[in-house]
Amino acid sequence: MISQPNPSTYKAVRYDQFGGTDVYYIADVPMLSPEPGQALVRIKAAGINPGETAIRIGTFAMQYPSTFPSGQGSDFAGIIESVGTDVGQFAEGDEVIGFTNNRRSQAQYITVDVSQLIHRPANVSWEQGGSLFVAGTTAYAGVAVLNLQPGELVVVSGAAGGVGSLAVQLAKNKGAEVIGLASPANHDWLRQKGVTPVAYGGNTGQAIRDAVRGRPIAAFFDTFGHGYVDLALELGVPKARINTIIDFAAAAKYGVNTAGNTEGANADVMRDLAGQINDGTLEFIVERTYPLAQVKAAYDELDNRHTHGKLVLLP
Numbered sequence: 357m358i359s360q361p362n363p364s365t366y367k368a369v370r371y372d373q374f375g376g377t378d379v380y381y382i383a384d385v386p387m388l389s390p391e392p393g394q395a396l397v398r399i400k401a402a403g404i405n406p407g408e409t410a411i412r413i414g415t416f417a418m419q420y421p422s423t424f425p426s427g428q429g430s431d432f433a434g435i436i437e438s439v440g441t442d443v444g445q446f447a448e449g450d451e452v453i454g455f456t457n458n459r460r461s462q463a464q465y466i467t468v469d470v471s472q473l474i475h476r477p478a479n480v481s482w483e484q485g486g487s488l489f490v491a492g493t494t495a496y497a498g499v500a501v502l503n504l505q506p507g508e509l510v511v512v513s514g515a516a517g518g519v520g521s522l523a524v525q526l527a528k529n530k531g532a533e534v535i536g537l538a539s540p541a542n543h544d545w546l547r548q549k550g551v552t553p554v555a556y557g558g559n560t561g562q563a564i565r566d567a568v569r570g571r572p573i574a575a576f577f578d579t580f581g582h583g584y585v586d587l588a589l590e591l592g593v594p595k596a597r598i599n600t601i602i603d604f605a606a607a608a609k610y611g612v613n614t615a616g617n618t619e620g621a622n623a624d625v626m627r628d629l630a631g632q633i634n635d636g637t638l639e640f641i642v643e644r645t646y647p648l649a650q651v652k653a654a655y656d657e658l659d660n661r662h663t664h665g666k667l668v669l670l671p
């Protein structure tokens with residue numbers, strides 16, 4: 357087979373200022389070439405995450421400064437086009453799942469260190485692999501810090517979202533009994549996973565008490581914020597067994613855990629998660645895909661905050 361030369365430019369999501377989804381555009385940017393220890397990957401799928409919205413609107417401008425034009429995205433899966441020297445077991449043509457911390461994955465190509473790649477297992481789709489990193493590693497680290505024991509009760513808020521839908525299953529797989537807070541439309545899916553669904557809104561605390569019928573709640577994984585850490589404390593959950601991935605003010609106030617993407621961000625965790633999806637232990641839902649050019653529409657949907665699983669861009 358005669359391989360085609362790479363184009364001199366490729367398409368990538370960019371924005372030039374903080375703002376709403378109108379700031380997005382697709383730019384033609386110069387082609388990359390891999391340095392030693394790196395691979396050039398042609399991206400087949402790239403996930404989107406609420407944290408990118410927070411960065412785009414400027415919420416994290418102090419903690420995680422932006423430079424413009426800014427690229428976007430941490431999750432991706434694709435095919436290695438070429439490699440630099442010293443890339444170990446990776447080679448041209450390999451199908452890979454990867455991650456970047458450089459806001460660059462929503463694009464047709466990326467160069468990354470091969471330590472940020474794993475090989476794609478056959479039963480993990482491009483869309484699943486391409487959206488695994490942020491949600492997967494966050495759910496993994498957030499469940500791990502709770503140290504769940506078989507039979508213990510754990511409550512997960514945002515139980516059907518990108519992080520929550522994985523977290524409830526990881527907690528179940530540790531033998532915990534899981535209460536999942538979600539809209540009624542997601543209750544059947546939660547029941548299928550062996551999770552007891554509870555609707556939020558109204559008196560959520562009482563609804564949880566009714567569901568647990570007097571048994572102690574050992575742990576709480578908050579993926580939504582807006583008062584769930586306070587609720588966990590009201591329900592008698594010890595601080596050491598509460599984890600929030602979004603309410604950092606409550607975490608600072610009460611000293612609860614904030615284990616998430618930073619703690620889980622490595623290839624070993626990615627390999628473990630991809631293996632569980634591959635063998636069917638973990639269901640990873642991709643709700644919808646969008647062409648790269650429809651990045652604005654994809655984030656408009658994400659920003660409604662009712663995604664079940666993941667939304668994925670296809671470059």
Ligand SMILES: NC(=O)c1ccc[n+]([C@@H]2O[C@H](COP(=O)([O-])OP(=O)(O)OC[C@H]3O[C@@H](n4cnc5c(N)ncnc54)[C@H](OP(=O)(O)O)[C@@H]3O)[C@@H](O)[C@H]2O)c1
Pocket residue numbers: 405406407410490491494513514515516517518519520537538539540542556579580601602615616617618658661662663664665
């Ligand atoms: N710290 C970290 O490392 C880290 C990493 C990843 C994500 N995050 C943050 O964690 C959060 C979750 O991320 P994600 O990707 O899972 O988001 P997502 O996919 O957008 O999840 C949205 C979920 O929130 C639920 N929800 C909406 N309104 C709610 C309410 N009033 N009360 C309770 N739940 C409500 C929705 O439930 P229904 O559809 O059932 O209504 C939906 O399941 C985001 O804020 C994100 O920025 C942090």
